[in-house]
Amino acid sequence: MAFKIFPKSQKPGSATKLELVDDNTRGTRAGDTETSLNWAPHASRIEVEEEGGLSPSLENAALMFAHGNESAAKAALAHALDTSERSQQMVWMCLFDLHARGNDRTAFEELALRFVVQFERSAPAWDEMAGASSSDPTASNARVKPKSLLRGELTDPQAPVIVALVEASKRKDGLPPRFDLDIADLDGASDVCGLLLAGSLASLRRKGAVISIRGLDATTRRLSAMLQAGDATHKGLWYLVLELLQWSAQSQMFEDRAVDFAVTFGISPPSMEPLTAVQRSVLTARAADVTATDEALAHDRIVWIGELKGPADHCLKTLSLEAVTTNPVIVDMRRVLRVDFVCGGAIANSFTRLMAQAIDVRVVSATPIIQTLLQLTGTPAGLFAKA
Numbered sequence: 001m002a003f004k005i006f007p008k009s010q011k012p013g014s015a016t017k018l019e020l021v022d023d024n025t026r027g028t029r030a031g032d033t034e035t036s037l038n039w040a041p042h043a044s045r046i047e048v049e050e051e052g053g054l055s056p057s058l059e060n061a062a063l064m065f066a067h068g069n070e071s072a073a074k075a076a077l078a079h080a081l082d083t084s085e086r087s088q089q090m091v092w093m094c095l096f097d098l099h100a101r102g103n104d105r106t107a108f109e110e111l112a113l114r115f116v117v118q119f120e121r122s123a124p125a126w127d128e129m130a131g132a133s134s135s136d137p138t139a140s141n142a143r144v145k146p147k148s149l150l151r152g153e154l155t156d157p158q159a160p161v162i163v164a165l166v167e168a169s170k171r172k173d174g175l176p177p178r179f180d181l182d183i184a185d186l187d188g189a190s191d192v193c194g195l196l197l198a199g200s201l202a203s204l205r206r207k208g209a210v211i212s213i214r215g216l217d218a219t220t221r222r223l224s225a226m227l228q229a230g231d232a233t234h235k236g237l238w239y240l241v242l243e244l245l246q247w248s249a250q251s252q253m254f255e256d257r258a259v260d261f262a263v264t265f266g267i268s269p270p271s272m273e274p275l276t277a278v279q280r281s282v283l284t285a286r287a288a289d290v291t292a293t294d295e296a297l298a299h300d301r302i303v304w305i306g307e308l309k310g311p312a313d314h315c316l317k318t319l320s321l322e323a324v325t326t327n328p329v330i331v332d333m334r335r336v337l338r339v340d341f342v343c344g345g346a347i348a349n350s351f352t353r354l355m356a357q358a359i360d361v362r363v364v365s366a367t368p369i370i371q372t373l374l375q376l377t378g379t380p381a382g383l384f385a386k387a
Helices: 056-066 070-080 089-101 105-119 126-132 160-170 191-206 216-224 235-248 251-265 277-298 341-356 368-376
Strands: 020-022 037-039 152-154 179-182 186-189 211-214 302-308 329-339 361-364
Touching: 056 070, 056 089, 056 329, 056 341, 056 368, 070 089, 089 105, 089 126, 089 368, 105 126, 152 191, 160 179, 160 191, 186 191, 186 216, 186 235, 191 211, 191 235, 211 235, 211 277, 216 235, 235 251, 235 277, 302 341, 329 341, 329 368, 341 361, 341 368
Parallel strands: 152 186, 179 211, 302 329, 329 361
Antiparallel strands: 020 037
């Protein structure tokens, strides 16, 4: 069943190509509640000439994806390929996208063969789609794990990333797995969350685990600035800052903060411990990669990453009139993993407010299922560009 969330208005001069044949047995009379009509034999080729219009299956799949039910979204799109909707390339592209996100190359290649037969043109490449569905814009291997995100003020000790780090730190079956951790938008942590994060990161570090941390230096400086010597609050955040300084190998700053910690709490601080050679090499490589990639993007565009959720997601702050510094505003969504329905509506409203102020908006590198969800929640199709 398709849910018509946003009714589509008829454009002046446009018309929907429908051919109807009255069966002459039932007409429309005053008081009738319905009209019975038969479709002409070629009615299966109905086309709705409306820019950005979404088919019922696309709408349903986008809703399911927004709620985190990717398997149901795949099923809806797969069923659409057995209906007249198979003539719409966006249905295929969204299904390619979901197979790539699920790292299901077999299903992707099978779909590619059907695509070639249907449209007599080349199908999307696995590496292209798998890379676009990854949280890392430079990734071409679908086996790269999505980045673990720590954002905002952490107050829930049962948050998935915290739990994953704690569980990995307790493992005794060899070297813990590699983590790609993103803390660029981390604003703080409660005492409990700070202690859990600091303890698990310290344990993983001592075991030789390799953790690539995005936003490490900038976030460490920002969190450290919140801590004042002699103010015995935010103890968990003190421990977290000291541990992040361990990972960044900033020995002088670590020693300064360690002295402040001892003065503040009257206890011995953690000791500075060296990183392994592999940990140091990843730290150096990651710093160079972030400088070359993220800073270049930051000069001319807004970069969103991870899962965007709720009416007050951090991404919305970047679209406020006070925050916008360029015209057009370019929003890079190549590393967005999912957008929920509520946040999608809030994003569309933000775009509308910017355009009402004569500020142009362009959305680049949104994957097909992300683009479909944003269209469903009100973002005009004309805002999307490939790059």
